[in-house]
Amino acid sequence: MTGTRAAYHHGDLRRALLAAALEAIEEVGPAALSLRDLARRAGVSHAAPAHHFGDKAGLLTALAAQGFDLLAQTLTAAGDDLLGAGVAYVDFAVRRRAHFEVMFRPELYRADDPELLAAQGKARAALRAGVAALPTRGAPADADRDALAAWSIAHGFATLWLAGALPDRVGDNPREAARAVLRRLSG
């Protein structure tokens, strides 16, 4: 975070633009995001966003960093329970869809941004902590493999859910459906 800047002409344009971006992304996806549309939503001129974020990649970088921060918080709050962490991961993807969709599309933002890297580090650590509780099925050396498996299944389910690729019979409750699927790994 660059910190909560004081209110200037607009009030808090940076925050307003990020909020507008989340709305817009939920409506049309991250690819079709238009800076000029964000400016209109915020009631400022078409060039105002450039000042705060440089360009579109800069804005998406800020969103991705915010997303990784939120994910780290979410996973930390979920605690050491692997199943709970997995469900929390899927739930995050669905409820913070805009964030999630940007986070895992690095071609849209600047992957070398310091704030982004810091947030990614936090999320990575939280992920690892949540997976640490996984009962290793074999030798301790398999821990890495197990962690990847857990991350993969949660991420895959979340991605397929967001893409609308899952059959109808999985229902409309992501937490419930995720729990059923994730149990396949822990059980």
Next chain:
Amino acid sequence: MTGTRAAYHHGDLRRALLAAALEAIEEVGPAALSLRDLARRAGVSHAAPAHHFGDKAGLLTALAAQGFDLLAQTLTAAGDDLLGAGVAYVDFAVRRRAHFEVMFRPELYRADDPELLAAQGKARAALRAGVAALPTRGAPADADRDALAAWSIAHGFATLWLAGALPDRVGDNPREAARAVLRRLSG
């Protein structure tokens, strides 16, 4: 497929544009795809693509359909072995990256296109067949859940691999790395 059209002015523009699109997507991603760029690559005027595909969504729809067809073929060739099918799925995502990235981004194409739906059906059937060999861990009613789990873990690993989100230590061989992770489910 609308069929292999005869060679007119260009020769086989439709096919050439699809091939150019695959190249371009591998370079800049599906979002940044430019129809005019494709036209330049194929050596035709900027409006030529519109005739064959209508608009950008039309072109991506064709690519997605082609992708689901190829995936169905790949999974069918992999046979009934669950582990093999999972590895084939990940391998497909990496080697046919452009196709894969379009296929699971339905906001970019027309999800109600008949050819696309047909290809999706084939892929879905092939997926189900590959998963049928999974040793069900509980009651037979868990088959659906197990199928979703298998699909999720393969899809998640593939997606994370493509996003470059996986730690370096997983190596650079997707088939090998996928096999290790997927074994966690079967074993």
Next chain:
DNA sequence: GTGTCATCTTGTCAATGGCAAGATAGGATT
């Protein structure tokens, strides 16, 4: 009161997607 700087606006340009109208050429019909 003045200067300074972040903030925001206005104006502009190249690139893009999409549309309309026209040109071209292969194949069918007579």
Next chain:
DNA sequence: AATCCTATCTTGCCATTGACAAGATGACAC
């Protein structure tokens, strides 16, 4: 063979967008 027909492709155009440059505005320090 002459003509029509239709798919194919081109040229021209317009609105939108991202990015940049230069200027206006207002908060704050001194």
